[in-house]
Each structure stands twice: as C-alpha cells, then as structure tokens.
Amino acid sequence: MVSSVLAVAAKDATQELRRRVATLAVLFFAATALALISYAIGPFGLPEDDRPPLQAALFWIILFFAAATGLPRAFVQEEETGTLLALRKTLPGSVVFAGKALFNFALFLAIAAVVVPGFLLLLDWKIASWGLLAASVLAGGYGLSVVSTFLSALTARASQKNVLFVLVAFPLVLPLLVTAIAATLEAARGGEAWMPLRVLIAYDGAASGAAYLLAETAWED
Amino acid sequence: MVSSPDAVPTTTTLSAENLDKRFSGPPLFSGLSFSASRGLLAVSGRNGSGKTTLLKILAGLVRPSSGRVTLSRGGAALTPREQRLAVGWAGPDLAFYGELTGEENLRFFRKANRLVAESGEIRNRLRDAGLSDDAIGRRVEEYSTGMVQRLRIAFARLFDPGILMLDEPTAGLDAEGREMVRRVIEESRRESTVVVASNDERDFVDPDQRIALGGR
Amino acid sequence: MKALKLLLLPYVAAVVAAAFLWPAPAKGFIGESSRIVFFHVPCAWTSSLAFLVAAGASFAYLRSRNPWHDEIACAAVRTGLVFGILTLITGSLFAKIMWGSWWNWDPRESSYLLLVFLYAAYLFLRSAIADPERRARIAAVYALFAVVLMPFLVFVAPRITASLHPQTVINPQGKILMDTPTRAVFFGALAGFSGVFLWMLSLDARAARLARSRGVREG
Numbered sequence: 060m061v062s063s064v065l066a067v068a069a070k071d072a073t074q075e076l077r078r079r080v081a082t083l084a085v086l087f088f089a090a091t092a093l094a095l096i097s098y099a100i101g102p103f104g105l106p107e108d109d110r111p112p113l114q115a116a117l118f119w120i121i122l123f124f125a126a127a128t129g130l131p132r133a134f135v136q137e138e139e140t141g142t143l144l145a146l147r148k149t150l151p152g153s154v155v156f157a158g159k160a161l162f163n164f165a166l167f168l169a170i171a172a173v174v175v176p177g178f179l180l181l182l183d184w185k186i187a188s189w190g191l192l193a194a195s196v197l198a199g200g201y202g203l204s205v206v207s208t209f210l211s212a213l214t215a216r217a218s219q220k221n222v223l224f225v226l227v228a229f230p231l232v233l234p235l236l237v238t239a240i241a242a243t244l245e246a247a248r249g250g251e252a253w254m255p256l257r258v259l260i261a262y263d264g265a266a267s268g269a270a271y272l273l274a275e276t277a278w279e280d
Numbered sequence: 281m282v283s284s285p286d287a288v289p290t291t292t293t294l295s296a297e298n299l300d301k302r303f304s305g306p307p308l309f310s311g312l313s314f315s316a317s318r319g320l321l322a323v324s325g326r327n328g329s330g331k332t333t334l335l336k337i338l339a340g341l342v343r344p345s346s347g348r349v350t351l352s353r354g355g356a357a358l359t360p361r362e363q364r365l366a367v368g369w370a371g372p373d374l375a376f377y378g379e380l381t382g383e384e385n386l387r388f389f390r391k392a393n394r395l396v397a398e399s400g401e402i403r404n405r406l407r408d409a410g411l412s413d414d415a416i417g418r419r420v421e422e423y424s425t426g427m428v429q430r431l432r433i434a435f436a437r438l439f440d441p442g443i444l445m446l447d448e449p450t451a452g453l454d455a456e457g458r459e460m461v462r463r464v465i466e467e468s469r470r471e472s473t474v475v476v477a478s479n480d481e482r483d484f485v486d487p488d489q490r491i492a493l494g495g496r
Numbered sequence: 497m498k499a500l501k502l503l504l505l506p507y508v509a510a511v512v513a514a515a516f517l518w519p520a521p522a523k524g525f526i527g528e529s530s531r532i533v534f535f536h537v538p539c540a541w542t543s544s545l546a547f548l549v550a551a552g553a554s555f556a557y558l559r560s561r562n563p564w565h566d567e568i569a570c571a572a573v574r575t576g577l578v579f580g581i582l583t584l585i586t587g588s589l590f591a592k593i594m595w596g597s598w599w600n601w602d603p604r605e606s607s608y609l610l611l612v613f614l615y616a617a618y619l620f621l622r623s624a625i626a627d628p629e630r631r632a633r634i635a636a637v638y639a640l641f642a643v644v645l646m647p648f649l650v651f652v653a654p655r656i657t658a659s660l661h662p663q664t665v666i667n668p669q670g671k672i673l674m675d676t677p678t679r680a681v682f683f684g685a686l687a688g689f690s691g692v693f694l695w696m697l698s699l700d701a702r703a704a705r706l707a708r709s710r711g712v713r714e715g
Contacts, residue, residue: 066392077379141375149389217624230614234648269644277637
C-alpha cells in the first residue's frame with residue numbers, strides 16, 4: 060500500500076517538475092500577498108502588542124489562499140486532461156487520494172518555506188519557539204492538504220470549480236485555521252500551545268480517516 | 281505474444297445479468313445478459329447506440345442503472361483488485377500523462393499496483409504494440425493519434441488480463457496498425473475473452489458471440 | 497400521521513402564546529428578553545438536528561442508491577438552513593438587547609454562522625452538478641465528510657476563546673436550571689419546533705420526489 064501511494068505521489072511530482080503549473084501559480088500568489096501586506100503595514104505599521112495576533116492570522120490566511128490556488132489541481136488536472144479514467148481503471152480511490160494528499164502536503168510545505176522567511180524579513184516576525192511553529196505548520200498544513208485534496212476530488216467535475224472549491228472548503232477548514240492561528244500565536248509569544256496542537260492532531264486524524272473511507276465513493280463514475 | 285510471470289493460468293469468466301442503462305430518458309439498453317470465458321465477443325451498433333457505455337460498464341468504470349456484472353475465476357468471485365487487473369480496457373476517451381513518456385506512463389501503472397515494472401519488459405510491450413524505440417522515450421504530448429492508439433492497446437494488455445475490452449481499437453491506425461490489432465485479437469481470443477466494440481465490421485473476424493445494440 | 501399534522505398548528509400557537517404569557521421573565525436578563533429562549537434554542541436545536549438527519553439520509557443513500565434518501569437529505573439541509581438563519585436572527589436580537597450590538601463574534605454565534613455556511617455550501621455544490629446520480633452521490637459524500645469534522649466546528653471553536661453566551665440549558669452540574677412554567681414551555685417549544693421542522697422536511701422531500709417523477713430538475 061505504501062509503495063502504491065508513493066508511486067502516485069512520485070508521478071504527480073514528476074509531472075509538476077516538468078510542467079511547473081501549480082508551483083508557479085502558488086508561489087506567485089504567496090509572493091504577491093506578502094508584498095502587499097508588507098507594503099500596507101510593514102514591520103512597524105502596527106502597535107507592538109497588536110502585531111502577534113495579526114501576524115499569526117495573516118500567516119494562515121496567505122497559506123490557505125495559496126493552497127486553494129494550487130492544491131485542487133490534484134484532481135482537476137486529471138479530470139481536464141482525461142487521465143482520470145486510466146487511474147480509475149487501475150487503482151483504488153483510497154490509494155490515489157493518499158498519494159495526491161501526500162504530494163499536496165509537500166506542495167504546502169514548499170509554500171510555507173517561502174512564506175515563513177517572507178514574514179521574518181518583511182514583517183519582522185518574532186518567534187519565541189521554533190519547535191512550536193514547526194509543529195503548528197506541519198499539523199495545520201497536513202489537515203489543510205487532506206481536506207483540500209478530498210474536496211478537489213468532489214468538485215473536479217462540477218461547474219464553477221474555483222469558486223465552488225473555496226465555498227465548500229471554507230466551513231470545514233475554518234476550525235482548522237482558527238486553531239492553527241492560535242497555535243502559531245503561542246509559538247510566536249512563547250506560550251503554551253499544547254491545547255491547540257492536540258485539537259489539530261485530532262482534526263487531522265478525523266479528516267484522514269473520513270477521507271480515506273469515502274475516497275472510493277467520491278470518485279466513482 | 282508477450283508472456284509475463286504475473287499471468288494467471290485459469291480463465292476468467294465475465295457474466296452480465298439484466299443490464300440496464302439509462303440517462304434521462306429512454307434506456308440505452310435493457311435486460312442485457314450474456315456470459316463469456318473465451319473467444320471474441322463482437323459489440324456492434326450505430327454511433328450513440330451505447331457500445332462505449334456498455335464496455336465501460338463491463339470494465340467497471342460506469343455503474344449500470346440496474347443489473348449486475350460478475351467476474352469469476354474457477355467459480356470464485358474476484359476481489360476488487362483482481363477485478364481491476366483481470367479486465368483490460370481501451371477506449372477513445374482513454375488519455376495518458378502528456379508530461380511523461382510512453383514507457384513512464386505504463387511503468388507508473390504497474391508500479392502503483394506493486395507489480396514488476398522492469399524497463400526491458402515494458403519496452404517490449406510497447407514495441408509489440410508497434411511503437412518505435414524513439415517513440416517509447418518521447419513524451420506522450422508529442423504523440424500522433426496513431427501512436428496514442430497503440431499506447432492504448434499496450435495499456436489494455438498491461439496486466440495480461442483474462443478479459444480484454446477494446447472500444448474502436450483500429451481508430452486512427454494505419455494498415456500496419458490495423459494488422460497489429462488483428463494479431464492481438466487473434467492471439468488473445470485463444471486463451472481469454474476479447475470484447476470488441478466497433479463501427480467497422482472488418483474488426484470482427486469470425487466472432488464467437490455478438491451483441492447488436494441500438495434497437496430503439 | 498394526518499391527525500398529528502392537524503394538531504401541530506394549534507399546538508404551536510398554544511406554545512407561542514404560553515411563551516409570552518405564562519412563565520415570568522428570568523432573572524439576570526433585561527426585561528422580557530429571556531423569553532427568546534423559547535424560540536432561539538429550539539431553532540438552534542432543530543437546525544443541528546437537521547444536519548444529523550441529512551448525514552443519516554446521505555449514508556442511507558450511498559448504501560441504497562435510492563433517490564428518495566437523497567431527497568430527504570437535501571430537504572433536511574434546506575429546512576435546516578431556514579432554522580439556522582432563524583437561530584442567527586433570534587440570537588442577534590437577543591444580543592442587541594442584552595449587550596447592545598447585533599453581532600459579537602461570540603464563538604457560539606459564530607459556530608451557527610458556520611453551520612449556515614455549511615448548509616449553503618452543500619446546496620451550492622448540488623447546484624453545480626448536472627447529472628442527478630452524480631449530484632446525489634457527491635452531495636452525500638460531502639455531507640458525511642462534514643459530519644466527521646462537525647464536532648470541531650461546534651465544540652472546539654467555542655472552547656478556544658472565552659464565551660459571552662449565557663450558560664447553556666444543559667450545564668456542567670447536569671441540572672436544568674429552570675422553574676416549572678419555564679421548563680414546561682421550553683420543552684413544549686422544543687417539541688413544537690421539531691414538529692414543524694419534520695413537517696417542512698417531509699413537504700420539501702415529497703415535492704422533490706414529485707418533481708423528479710415529472711422529469712423537472714430540482715430548483
């Protein structure tokens with residue numbers, strides 16, 4: 060099972076490396092958003108105390124919208140190029156879903172790898188605990204990847220895909236984002252982040268389980 | 281014929297019971313039943329008569345509105361994975377990954393199923409479908425229609441299926457290509473079931489069974 | 497069943513009248529505003545119930561592939577949306593009276609807002625898929641996926657930040673802190689609203705079934 064999942068993720072990665080459609084779109088979005096925010100508020104545009112909550116919130120807002128730009132490509136591209144049929148013929152839904160979620164998680168981490176330095180440089184972000192920051196990015200990003208990949212499977216064949224994706228994702232992803240923001244805030248302030256991290260892990264587990272079980276039904280026909 | 285250590289010796293039986301398929305409106309076909317374990321099954325009918333849909337239903341890609349498709353081997357039903365691998369299918373809307381080469385495409389499908397995906401063997405399969413060594417190493421986005429069709433045939437046979445389904449197998453092929461398809465059908469029908477759907481009667485050489493669709 | 501339906505209207509009328517006339521206003525609330533609990537809480541309750549009904553019907557649909565189950569799921573979401581909006585409106589009125597502003601981003605309020613968004617997302621998803629079988633299947637999968645993530649929405653978000661919301665009826669001590677008249681009207685209202693919900697649900701589902709048999713697309 061693991062090797063099958065890795066094979067699917069590797070295939071997506073190979074395609075992406077040769078084509079670079081999603082990575083460019085996503086990085087361009089993240090860079091633009093960073094530039095805009097930096098220009099608008101800059102490192103000193105806000106009073107000292109207000110900064111940490113706002114920075115934590117902006118951090119995850121950028122990550123979410125960057126993800127919404129690039130992650131749905133997982134299934135949408137298969138649908139548009141007509142390759143979904145070959146996949147459905149040869150592989151079970153759960154394997155394809157897991158492989159694509161894995162690839163999307165890697166893509167998410169690539170986005171984070173750009174946004175974190177961006178925040179440090181452009182917004183003078185101060186982080187007390189790097190370990191907590193890493194944990195919140197990993198746990199939050201994983202959940203976001205799983206939910207985005209699953210919802211992209213659902214919306215791949217619908218009309219108005221882009222708008223539809225954000226609308227159906229928003230109610231499900233909001234608790235994740237709120238919790239991730241709380242965890243990131245504590246990481247910045249050096250506070251106690253165990254409670255939000257625990258919630259994130261629980262969310263990740265629930266989402267993974269549900270997605271895995273429903274994957275086959277999601278992509279019939 | 282390409283042999284493979286993964287080929288299963290016993291024959292696979294395909295049976296359909298009371299298949300019915302409708303979209304909105306009158307049914308495409310109804311009460312369709314048959315069974316096959318060896319030989320050539322010809323599916324004929326005008327454009328739009330449901331040949332492609334029927335093959336997709338038999339291949340497990342589309343759900344019938346009612347009725348059942350069963351695959352069995354030695355009397356026992358097959359697991360979902362066995363079913364996927366026991367039925368090879370190729371049709372006009374089968375597409376491949378443009379950024380990958382022909383060889384990489386097939387290698388992916390085998391690896392993802394945890395099967396041996398040795399380069400030499402895959403290249404042999406592609407050569408058997410009439411693709412040149414140069415084509416095998418080129419990205420599919422550079423393939424001509426004929427080359428894609430040959431890749432489709434190679435894909436359908438990738439897991440040495442007990443049931444081979446070919447929908448319009450000679451579409452877009454030159455005389456050499458059509459000859460290759462004829463050979464594939466003749467070789468396969470001896471040991472397994474070959475279901476061929478086509479508008480072209482020349483694709484059906486002495487069929488063992490025939491389903492004629494489109495009696496509306 | 498028909499007798500129950502006929503009784504529903506006078507029953508609800510009686511409950512509404514009682515809500516305004518019988519119990520005295522509760523302490524700690526401004527003026528008569530505590531009476532809102534007879535309307536606001538049952539709306540919140542039925543709109544959450546709707547979600548469970550939708551999830552159950554979705555599960556049933558995926559097993560049976562019977563369109564009727566899908567119609568029930570869709571009707572539950574639509575009716576749940578109506579009650580969800582009513583929850584938000586009654587809650588907002590109460591907030592205005594008690595705390596002077598229409599909306600406070602109180603976590604409990606916000607989680608109902610999200611529930612309403614979820615219902616709207618479900619309906620939007622349905623409207624974006626043309627093929628009826630695929631629409632039913634995708635909507636059912638979405639509903640089931642959402643129900644797994646629901647606890648995080650409803651229970652977690654309110655915990656992360658402190659809440660302005662009055663203490664809930666079911667509280668940590670496990671006792672129901674209401675006097676007898678209040679309790680009677682409250683549970684009466686709960687039953688009445690649930691009845692209205694089920695009645696609206698069945699109307700909507702049957703209308704959808706009728707539309708399907710006539711070949712009209714759901715609207």
